[in-house]
């Protein structure tokens with residue numbers, strides 16, 4: 001279990017602005033080692049800008065950010081490389097290179113950071129990562145255009161895991177997936193986090209994801225992180241936005257889905273496969289088996305009942 005006070009990411013007093021538009025002002029956040037931290041907030045509150053600031057793609061006007069106890073703002077590229085190797089990022093939509101196959105996409109970070117590796121070894125590592133994320137082995141030679149939306153996300157995840165990171169950034173990983181595919185992706189994330197000992201910074205609008213896999217949730221509003229804690233801790237704060245967010249109709253449905261899943265898991269006994277797909281807000285029965293089933297479920301991307309932002 002993670003030491004509660006061991007912070008992989010520390011953000012202190014950052015301000016981000018674009019022209020006259022101030023996105024963050026005095027924003028603080030700590031991410032603990034080994035946790036899955038969900039990051040929520042209304043559209044445009046700056047969740048992605050925060051992630052980009054942490055990974056060095058956006059330079060805040062002021063403030064400090066450290067990752068693995070190393071400052072990330074204002075670092076020379078050569079200095080930043082040693083930190084960047086230790087995290088993986090899944091951007092919204094997967095951000096795959098359309099002219100490269102899945103395996104070539106996964107190998108991109110290997111080529112960038114370890115160009116001395118032989119092509120055969122890069123291929124082997126890429127194949128391993130592809131299978132690890134639940135894609136069929138024959139997905140490697142396919143191009144992104146030949147994949148479903150869910151498979152693209154898995155390919156993006158495989159690329160994010162290419163360097164065996166300690167820290168994973170996921171920007172709305174389940175947006176656009178149907179409920180079964182989204183549930184499968186959540187369980188894959190949880191399973192990888194446990195197996196690989198990852199710390200996960202997860203931006204989402206998906207209440208099911210928050211309830212199913214997040215250890216804590218950080219709420220962005222008013223240009224700051226206004227609260228961070230477990231969902232129960234957040235609800236105890238009696239904040240109107242938080243209350244509405246978690247206790248509205250979608251929040252209640254997410255709680256029901258989690259309870260269904262807990263009941264299903266009890267019924268299925270304690271040795272259930274870690275990537276088992278849970279029942280979700282659709283009321284779908286729990287599916288056994290997992291990665292393979294998950295991949296099958298995702299062929300239903302964009303079907304009715306798709307989970308988008310909310």
Ligand SMILES: Nc1ncnc2c1ncn2[C@@H]1O[C@H](COP(=O)(O)OP(=O)(O)OP(=O)(O)O)[C@@H](O)[C@H]1O
Nearest residue numbers: 018023041042043044045046047048049050205309
């Ligand atoms: N490069 C940029 N130039 C100008 N404005 C930007 C830039 N990047 C982000 N913004 C603005 O910053 C604000 C926050 O954007 P961000 O993408 O972080 O929001 P978000 O909370 O992730 O939203 P959503 O939930 O809709 O994805 C938005 O108003 C956006 O238009």
